[in-house]
């Protein structure tokens with residue numbers, strides 16, 4: 001399979017085109033099926049949550065050649081995905097530092 005056009009979407013900053021491609025959508029489903037549609041981070045913590053998204057372990061932008069590699073994908077629920085990207089931490093930092101320490105574990 002030739003994914004050269006996908007590689008180019010990423011390197012030229014057109015990530016939305018990458019995420020809308022049929023190749024990515026097919027691979028995403030493959031990753032979800034591999035992970036039984038289960039959030040892998042919740043699973044590691046002994047909990048169950050339905051997977052809501054597929055995360056790139058090595059991020060797409062610095063590692064475009066791993067964007068279509070199944071072993072680089074991890075099914076996650078949205079709260080875990082936010083944690084991985086530290087979005088919650090950033091959000092709390094805006095509100096004041098004391099919340100950050102309480103949220104970290």
Ligand SMILES: [Zn+2]
Nearest residue numbers: 039042077080
């Ligand atoms: Zn989770």
Ligand SMILES: [Zn+2]
Nearest residue numbers: 054055056081
């Ligand atoms: Zn992600």
